[in-house]
Amino acid sequence: SAVISQKPSRDICQRGTSLTIQCQVDSQVTMMFWYRQQPGQSLTLIATANQGSEATYESGFVIDKFPISRPNLTFSTLTVSNMSPEDSSIYLCSVGGGWGMNTEAFFGQGTRLTVV
């Protein structure tokens, strides 16, 4: 199993500013994933954070808006840049069950972001 800690758990930010969300895993993992969950909606994958290489972004998400760092196998950050009220969402990180997905994925509790 894996235990994921996300910081901060919530924040209220001014528009135009940036927020960096941290994700710490208690074991080494190859891939980490970042999701966004808009109010009342399902989870949408933002990007895959790979250690030692640039993150891979899903359609509709760009590095300038959501830069990701992955300095080692247990840690990643997601920055939400130049925020607007439309960025108000819950942001979650996840670690997968490995190649082939024969084991479960684990999720952090999320960071609830409100942009005012």
Place this chain on the structure above:
Amino acid sequence: DAKTTQPNSMESNEEEPVHLPCNHSTISGTDYIHWYRQLPSQGPEYVIHGLTSNVNNRMASLAIAEDRKSSTLILHRATLRDAAVYYCTAPNQGGKLIFGQGTELSVKP
């Protein structure tokens, strides 16, 4: 990545079984079927997964159709704590979970 389709919502009475269906007709032959649930104000949590055979664990059972184009999550005795949004997903070999809209399960006492 296989697209999944689930009913938007379902209702159940407490102590009764619940069958939550999922259609994943585009699944490939080697993709596992995973189910997660999300309780209010929490991150998703794993429920069960399987490939071809039916699977049981302490939380639920997973019945997979023979052609693998659909599956059913079975909660044998629903409790109020089972009220959540349930997601089925068929992650690709790279481990990406793509979530559909899920089924919001409400449980009546």
